[in-house]
Amino acid sequence: MQKAAFKFIGEHDFRNFCKMDAANVSNYKRYITDFNISACDQRSNHDELWSMNIRGSAFLWHQVRCMAAVLFFVGQGLESPCVVDSLLDITKTPRKPQYTMAPELPLILRSCLFDGVSFMCSSALKYSCTIDLLTSCLHSLLGELCDFPAASSIWIIL
Numbered sequence: 390m391q392k393a394a395f396k397f398i399g400e401h402d403f404r405n406f407c408k409m410d411a412a413n414v415s416n417y418k419r420y421i422t423d424f425n426i427s428a429c430d431q432r433s434n435h436d437e438l439w440s441m442n443i444r445g446s447a448f449l450w451h452q453v454r455c456m457a458a459v460l461f462f463v464g465q466g467l468e469s470p471c472v473v474d475s476l477l478d479i480t481k482t483p484r485k486p487q488y489t490m491a492p493e494l495p496l497i498l499r500s501c502l503f504d505g506v507s508f509m510c511s512s513a514l515k516y517s518c519t520i521d522l523l524t525s526c527l528h529s530l531l532g533e534l535c536d537f538p539a540a541s542s543i544w545i546i547l
Contacts, residue, residue: 393463393470394424394441396477397456405476405485406456407449414449421445426460457491494529 404417422444429438441460443453459476462468475482 390460390464390470391426393460393473394426396470396473397421397424397443401477402479403449403452403477404479405482406452406459408451408455408490409485410450417449419445419447419449419452451490453496454490454493455488457496458488461491462488494526 398421400418400420402417403419407417423442424444425442427440427442429440431438441457443456459468459472463470463472476486
């Protein structure tokens with residue numbers, strides 16, 4: 390997967406790695422400066438957790454989810470790392486294949502950096518954003534658990 394992830398680094402036309410928004414986007418070129426995949430020191434239900442750290446100058450709508458989906462196929466052995474080269478070559482692959490995007494729930498936007506710009510956030514806004522994030526995660530988690538037939542009762546302690 391890391392070999393395939395390195396292929397994203399540099400300036401490329403990412404139209405095959407986004408949800409098309411032709412009404413609002415005319416330039417699909419984006420510049421990825423770093424893309425690392427690394428194991429975390431944690432497990433979840435006996436599954437090893439991994440981290441994808443991506444840095445770039447800008448991203449298209451669902452670009453990260455589409456890139457992650459292709460990397461998951463590579464990791465499962467369903468695609469080779471060179472699939473990234475083919476999808477980035479618009480003359481070779483002029484239309485986006487119908488890959489399912491990676492799910493949004495585990496994706497976390499950790500930071501945004503802007504040269505020469507400083508942002509301030511009030512404590513009320515931080516609180517509001519935290520409550521909104523927790524509520525969204527809780528609703529998603531409950532939806533997943535309620536779909537699981539063995540879940541007869543769920544206790545949530547906050």
